[in-house]
Amino acid sequence: MLLGSGELGKEFVIAAKRLGQTVIAVDRYAGAPAMQVADAFEVINMLDGDALDRIVEKHRPDLIVPEIEAIRTERFYDYEKAGIRVVPSAKAANYTMNRKAIRDLAAKELGLKTANYRYATSFDELKAAVAQVGIPCVVKPLMSSSGKGQSTVKAEADIEKAWQIAADKGRGDVAEVIVEAFVPFVSEITLLTVTQMDGPTLFCAPIGHRQERGDYQESWQPVLLPDGFLEQAQEMADKVTRALGGAGIFGVEFFITREGVVFSELSPRPHDTGMVTLAGTQNFNEFELHCRAVLGLPIPEIRQERPGASAVVLSSIDTMHPVYTGLEKVCAHPRADIKLFGKEEARQYRRMGVVVLNAEPGADVLALQKEARQLADLIEVKVPK
Ligand SMILES: Nc1ncnc2c1ncn2[C@@H]1O[C@H](COP(=O)(O)OP(=O)(O)OP(=O)(O)O)[C@@H](O)[C@H]1O
Numbered sequence: 001m002l003l004g005s006g007e008l009g010k011e012f013v014i015a016a017k018r019l020g021q022t023v024i025a026v027d028r029y030a031g032a033p034a035m036q037v038a039d040a041f042e043v044i045n046m047l048d049g050d051a052l053d054r055i056v057e058k059h060r061p062d063l064i065v066p067e068i069e070a071i072r073t074e075r076f077y078d079y080e081k082a083g084i085r086v087v088p089s090a091k092a093a094n095y096t097m098n099r100k101a102i103r104d105l106a107a108k109e110l111g112l113k114t115a116n117y118r119y120a121t122s123f124d125e126l127k128a129a130v131a132q133v134g135i136p137c138v139v140k141p142l143m144s145s146s147g148k149g150q151s152t153v154k155a156e157a158d159i160e161k162a163w164q165i166a167a168d169k170g171r172g173d174v175a176e177v178i179v180e181a182f183v184p185f186v187s188e189i190t191l192l193t194v195t196q197m198d199g200p201t202l203f204c205a206p207i208g209h210r211q212e213r214g215d216y217q218e219s220w221q222p223v224l225l226p227d228g229f230l231e232q233a234q235e236m237a238d239k240v241t242r243a244l245g246g247a248g249i250f251g252v253e254f255f256i257t258r259e260g261v262v263f264s265e266l267s268p269r270p271h272d273t274g275m276v277t278l279a280g281t282q283n284f285n286e287f288e289l290h291c292r293a294v295l296g297l298p299i300p301e302i303r304q305e306r307p308g309a310s311a312v313v314l315s316s317i318d319t320m321h322p323v324y325t326g327l328e329k330v331c332a333h334p335r336a337d338i339k340l341f342g343k344e345e346a347r348q349y350r351r352m353g354v355v356v357l358n359a360e361p362g363a364d365v366l367a368l369q370k371e372a373r374q375l376a377d378l379i380e381v382k383v384p385k
């Protein structure tokens with residue numbers, strides 16, 4: 001049972017179907033990308049614990065595979081007790097849906113290097129927290145993703161606005177925010193980390209990415225890091241995934257600074273920046289790796305085969321049943337491919353597809369990133385005739 005049926009879920013279902021699995025795809029609306037390739041689907045509000053209980057009871061899945069954070073994950077502990085395997089573990093899904101749980105685990109319990117941070121539950125507490133952390137800083141609701149409700153405080157006058165933005169956009173039951181010192185990073189990476197039931201933890205080559213409005217725009221793999229930095233990131237990823245338990249792929253996010261590597265956050269599931277692996281950069285893409293790991297099939301090694309890049313196709317309009325132009329131009333490129341997610345509704349900035357591109361081993365990956373961006377820009381999302 002897949003909880004969340006977006007584009008990442010869709011690729012996971014494709015990988016699972018190739019291994020003969022039966023998949024029930026769940027989301028809050030019908031026709032979601034993963035539902036289009038699954039065996040059956042359910043439409044519920046996944047933050048509603050009783051609705052979750054109902055479909056789990058109805059289908060009695062062997063495995064629950066979360067694809068998003070906004071799920072009543074407390075129920076996962078009950079499912080685990082009842083003998084259903086939650087991927088990668090109930091604890092991993094529950095801790096990562098709340099920034100406080102995962103940040104305190106990483107920084108306090110495990111001693112990973114993170115940005116200095118404080119929490120606040122009111123405007124007055126926020127002012128005090130900003131004073132402690134210092135300006136500039138980033139304010140985020142504890143329960144949110146894709147940059148929703150997030151803002152950067154660059155001057156004291158921004159604090160009130162930051163509180164408003166966070167209060168309006170948070171997803172959870174409590175209006176609580178985390179205030180993080182702004183990390184003056186040189187770049188950001190995702191380290192896809194695979195934990196196995198019966199085998200060593202494996203790492204994909206690091207993925208570089210660029211964010212805008214809280215969403216990734218392009219990603220590329222592999223990214224070259226200064227000496228010793230990859231080892232720092234791998235050690236932190238190993239610690240935090242070990243503490244969360246279970247088997248599956250994790251997208252562990254780091255800031256790369258001049259001084260070293262700073263842990264940011266992680267997803268206990270395939271990561272959107274990891275769509276670059278759909279370019280054939282590795283012997284298995286991130287969805288195939290997740291699928292093998294959750295089924296308990298061995299993964300002897302992850303091999304980087306060639307460099308690749310991905311660039312997202314965003315809509316600039318709101319429409320039902322969008323059509324796409326420019327596909328033939330992307331497909332004319334001998335090393336490019338496009339995935340369209342099949343979303344029935346386009347909205348401004350909604351991710352509708354992704355262009356992936358690869359090159360011969362040794363090619364310049366940053367040139368590849370630029371080329372992927374140019375190709376993605378050739379695609380236009382239009383109102384149907
Ligand atoms: N402390 C920080 N210093 C500098 N930049 C930051 C900081 N926190 C967040 N950002 C920027 O905002 C982006 C999104 O932040 P973060 O990953 O915490 O949010 P999110 O809502 O969980 O996003 P997603 O779900 O897309 O990963 C980061 O990738 C980074 O570019």
Ligand SMILES: [Mg+2]
Nearest residue numbers: 146253264265
């Ligand atoms: Mg993030």
